Amino acid sequence: MIGKLKGTIEEIGEDHVLVDVHGVCYVAFCSARTLSRIGSAGEAIVLFIETYVREDQLKLFGFMTALEREWFIILQGVQGVGARVALAVLSTLTPSELANAIALQDKTAVSRAPGVGPKVAVRIVTELKNKAPAFAGEASGSIGLKQELGEGVASSAVTDAVSALSNLGYSRDQAANAVAAALRSAGEEADSAQLIRLGLKELAR
Structure with missing residues (x-):
């Protein structure tokens, strides 16, 4: 071997x-x-x-990395995903981007990979959601919040802040990263207005 x-x-x-x-x-x-x-x-x-x-x-x-190899193996545990499709996904998304997409249940991001149709994309984000935290790489700092958003269990302040930032033209992933950073500085009790304000500062850096 x-x-x-x-x-x-x-x-x-x-x-x-x-x-x-x-x-x-x-x-x-x-x-x-x-x-x-x-x-x-x-x-x-x-x-x-x-x-x-x-x-x-x-x-x-x-x-290039052991993390990319791990995702190649993990992806093939999903029905309909063989080596060719797994490589296509990793050609389109970095390991961290893939973990983010799965955590956020972002089927559209995954389906950008050649050969990945809507049904396979749904299976990937659904079946691998528990794998995302362990293999998030550089995205590990915000993956928990993204999972809460993807599963619809995030607080209303977080959900509203991410929605507001997304409406300003930022991707859901960018918005979630900014809100995660805002939460770290403002604390879990911050309201949506505060999270939006701090999130915008984060995005302006």
Whole structure:
């Protein structure tokens, strides 16, 4: 089982990279996002690897971070999501963006990935909602509030503040981040007007 490759980029294809490890070249299939970040031929590379062994094939899938690899595995636990669709999702959303979308039950964000229809998007945000906090990465600070919003159990002050900021043109994710920051500074007892005011300051930074 291969868990990580450290080597030199030999060639970058449309959906894969060829990695030279001491003269042995490995083909690792990657998301478009990963391929755009790995560099150019001749440069050093480190990829976290998920190895797929089937009766008729052996495939390596490469990721820039262990968190991205974890989401690749987790996504395939959803009915209708195979390796190709999982890579498409990770080509469209970063791990943190995916965790945010799932927490907020944002089916539209997930369905932007090629090959992800409305039904699959619903299954992803529904079935993986309990996974989001553990694999939120840099979004972990606000993921709890986003889950409350997604499940419709957030306080009225928080809901009203996020709605007001969204109506000003900010995405629901941006609005939720700003309100989460406002709550940290103002406290849980802050009313919606205070959260909106502090949220706007946060968004203006």
